[in-house]
Amino acid sequence: MTEPRRLGARKHDLAPGQEARIRDLGRAVIETEAAAVGALSERIAADFVAACRYLLACEGRIVVMGMGKSGHIGGKIAATLASTGSPAFFIHPGEASHGDLGMITPRDTVLALSNSGETAELLTILPTIKRLGVPLITLTGRPDSTLAREADVNLDVSVTREACPLGLAPTSSTTATLAMGDALAVALLESRGFTALDFARSHPAGTLGRRLLLHVGDIMHRGDRVPRVALGSTLMAALEEMSHKGLGMTAVVDGQGVLAGVFTDGDLRRALDQGLDVHHTIIDTVMTRGGITAAASSLAAAALGLMESRSINGLLVIDDEGRPIGALNMHDLLRAGVV
Template sequence: MNDMNNTSKPFLESAIRTIKLEADAVNELLVYLDDNFNMACSLMMACTGRVIITGMGKSGHIGNKIAATLASTGTPAFYVHPGEASHGDMGMFTSNDVVLALSNSGETAEIITILPLIKRMGAPLISITANPLSTLSQAANANLHIGVEKEACPLGLAPTSSTTAQLVLGDALAIALLEAKGFSAEDFAFSHPGGSLGRKLLLKVKDIMHCGEDIPIVKQGTPINQTLIEVTEKRLGMTTVVNDQGELVGIFTDGDLRRTLDQELNLKTTAIESVMTQQCSTISGDLLAAEALKIMQDKKINALIICDNQKHPIGALNMHDMLKAGVI
C-alpha cells in the first residue's frame, strides 16, 4: 500500500504541473487578443462559402474539432488535411471560402506549400500561430497569436499547451460568431436532430400525441362504470368529457376514480360530470413537447389534453408518451 502511495504522488505532481501550464497558456490568450480577432470574425461573418480549417499533426486534430464546433453553431465549416490538399483536395477550396490555418511554428511545410494557391485563389486567410513573424502569420489577413512559451510536455516536444490554446481560441471564434448571428437553441437543435437535445428542442406535442379514435372521450351523462371502460381501453389513465357540441367540459383521471370510490357512489347511475375535474389543463399541438413536460411537472399531473380553438379535444398524451419519445 505504501509503494502504491509513493508511486501515485509523482503522478499527481505531474498532473498539477500540466494543468497549471495549460491554464497559463489559456490565460495568456487574453494578453494577445486584439483587432486581429475582430478581423478574423468579420472575415468569417462575411464568408459566402465555407470556413476551411487546415493543420498538420496535433494541430490538425484541433482543426477538426474547431470545424465541428463552427458547423454546429451556425458557421458552415469543414477540415482539409494540408498534405492531401497538395494532391487533389485543393479542389475543395473556392474564392468564396475563408481558410483558417493552424500551425504552432507558422512554418509547417505542408501548409506553406499551399499558401501560394490560397493567395492566388483570393480566399481570405486566418492563421493561428505562436510566431507572429512566421511565413504563415505574415501571409494571413488576420493572425491570431497564441504566444505559448512553454509546452506542458517536459521535453518540450509534444504539442500540449499550444494545442489547448488553439482549441480555446477556436471556441472563442465559434461563440463570438454564434452570438453575432443570433444563433438560437432551436437552430442548434437542427444540427443535432438525433440527440436528446434535438428531441427536446424540436419535437412538438402534435408529433407524439394520441389523436383520432385513440383519444379517450365520453359525453356528459355517461355513467361512471361506462366511463371506466373508455379509460381502460384507451390506456392513458384518463378520459376527456365533452358536451353535445363536442366541447371539452372536464377530465376524469385515475385520481378522480380513487376519490370517487371513497365516496361509495353508485357507479352505474352516477353521471361522470358529478365526479370529473372541471378545471383541466389544455395545450396547443404546436407547443414544444419539452414545454408540455414542464407544465405536467409544475402542475404535478400525468396527462394533458390538446384542444383546437373551439375547445374540441384533438389529442391527448401522458407522461409515458414523453418517456417513449425521449423527451424525459
C-alpha cells in the same frame, strides 16, 4: 475512497512515493495549460477583431486546415463553428494537394493551424490558396513564421512551454489553439445573433434540440387512440375507455364533441373513496370540469412544465373549437426524450 476493481484488470505496482509524483504531474499539466490559455486573453485585440470581420464576411464556408495534432484540433474547431452558425468543414492538408483543394471556392475563407507556422503540407498549397484570392487566417505559435507572414490575419497562440515534461508532445499549444478557436466561434455566434433555437436546429437529436423543437402535436396520441366518452355516460363506461386506451384519463365531451371535462385516475380514487357505485354513477357528477389542456402547437417542453407545475400525469390536446384532438402523458414525454 475505495479503489475501483475490475475482473481480470492488470494493475501496475507503484514504487514508494510514485503515487504522489503521479498526482503532482497531473496537477502540473493542468496548471501549465491553464496558464497558457490565460495568456491568450491579452491577445484578443485588433487582430482578433480583424479575423472575425473576415469570417463574418465569408459568403461560402470556413475551411479549416491543420496537420497532426493541429489537424485534430482543427476538426473540432470546424465542428464548433458549424454548430454555432458559421458553416465550416475540415480539409486534411496532405489530401488537399491531391485533389481536395477543389473543395475550396473563391467565396470561402481558409483558417490554417500550425504551431510552427512552417508545416510543409500547408506551405505546399499556400500558392494555390493565394491564387484563389480567399482570405487566409492563421493560428500559429510563431508570428514571424512563413504562414503568419503570408496570412491576411495571424492570431498568436504561442505558449511559454508545453505541459509535457519532455517539452515535446503538443499539449499547452494545442489547448491554446483550441481555446482561440472557441473564442472565434463564440464571437461569431454573438455577432450573427445566433440563438438557442438556431442551436437546437443543428442539434435535433440532442436534449436541447428536443426541448426547443419538439411540439405536442409531434408526440400526442391521435384519432381513435384518444380516450373520450359522452356526457351522461356511466362511470363504468369511462373506466372501460380509460383501461382500453391506457392513458390514465379520458375526455368527456358534449353533443358537439367539445370538451366538457376530464376524468383521471385521481378522480377515480376520489370516487371510490366516496363509495360511489361505478355502474350507476353518471360521469358528469365526478369529472373535473374543463380540465387542463394544451394546444398541438405548444412545445412539448412547455407541456412538461405544465404537467409538473399542476402535479398531473397527462394532458388533453384541443383544437381552436375546444374539441379533443389528442392526448399525451408523462410516458410519452419520456419516450420522446423531453424529460
